[in-house]
């Protein structure tokens with residue numbers, strides 16, 4: 001069954017999910033108030049970097065299943081499901097998710113409804129939001145009978161979003177209205193299989209699932225990062241330890257790769273929101289609080305580690321940073337560890353040069369004083385140290401011999417354990433340091 005779907009907000013989640021819904025056979029309108037963005041999408045220019053997205057969008061525009069609009073109300077009439085995919089940025093002072101865009105969208109959507117539709121929240125929202133969405137929608141719709149809500153958290157990872165959509169571990173839908181439940185099942189029917197369950201829960205449970213999933217993964221990462229420090233202190237190897245514990249199915253191998261700290265638009269925001277929500281309900285969540293603190297400290301420890309490897313002082317040193325984004329395969333700089341580590345290196349007296357394959361937009365303003373090269377070839381000339389900050393896959397095949405030849409000191413510090421000692425020494429580096437070994 002082909003469902004008529006409208007996506008409100010064509011940011012990362014809205015655009016990727018909308019294009020994927022079209023790909024699995026639904027009729028999709030992606031709406032955004034930003035006329036320039038919509039104009040560009042009409043021209044086939046993607047507002048974000050996501051592998052495979054442009055082909056997917058183009059294909060579905062061509063076959064007529066995917067269209068774009070700036071008009072919210074016109075795009076909600078006669079539709080079966082309206083997905084809210086607007087931003088929920090953390091409040092600058094409290095850190096709590098700011099819901100003004102969600103509620104504004106609901107008012108506008110509801111007042112345009114001319115028949116039954118499910119308003120589905122995809123944006124990550126704190127517990128209780130979907131009940132509020134229902135109240136607002138019921139107030140603004142012409143008839144209460146037109147409105148049902150569903151909470152449908154997304155688990156897409158940037159850089160792997162299309163595969164994550166097509167082959168998720170599960171589909172979670174919090175819905176308590178039978179007609180809405182049937183519709184949500186119809187929407188996901190093309191991807192649900194025996195091994196990809198459709199998990200229907202209460203609305204509150206779905207809301208908690210999203211935060212608890214990201215919170216749990218953040219704790220897992222902070223844990224392995226701390227284990228990595230222990231490994232280093234006692235002479236163990238964190239990769240072996242991660243494998244040794246991860247092969248226990250109860251723990252699992254994914255998300256045990258050490259790094260300079262977790263970042264991105266989700267983990268930092270969601271773990272803080274989880275902590276705050278718990279506090280609001282009088283519940284103490286010490287683990288998530290500690291994971292956040294450990295992660296903040298980790299980034300500064302990374303800067304200190306670089307200083308120690310450079311002989312205890314960064315005064316007058318030139319540090320070449322490979323990779324700036326919060327992880328590889330994305331141009332996203334939000335909460336990237338580089339935004340904390342690099343300024344700390346500068347405060348300690350270093351000059352920093354850098355290269356990132358995505359050349360993130362606005363990078364000069366985000367990292368003032370850093371000279372960011374557009375190509376990797378000569379970016380580390382005369383550097384005192386090469387720091388691998390992000391796990392871009394292509395870094396594995398770079399010409400490190402050429403890098404070493406151009407550097408003043410042949411020192412490499414790998415904060416992602418991406419390369420290996422033997423080949424770095426063979427490439428001409430005199431010292432190559434990894435985490436947790």
Ligand code: UGA
Nearest residue numbers: 154155156157158255256257258259262263264266326327
């Ligand atoms: C994360 C979740 O993985 C998605 O399931 C979720 O849908 C998404 O947030 C969201 O809430 O929208 P994403 O932010 O794209 O996805 O990034 P991840 O791949 O999860 O990585 C997050 C951070 O953890 C990055 O800084 C990454 O470098 C770091 N990381 C990840 C590690 O340091 N080690 C690992 O083993 C995995």
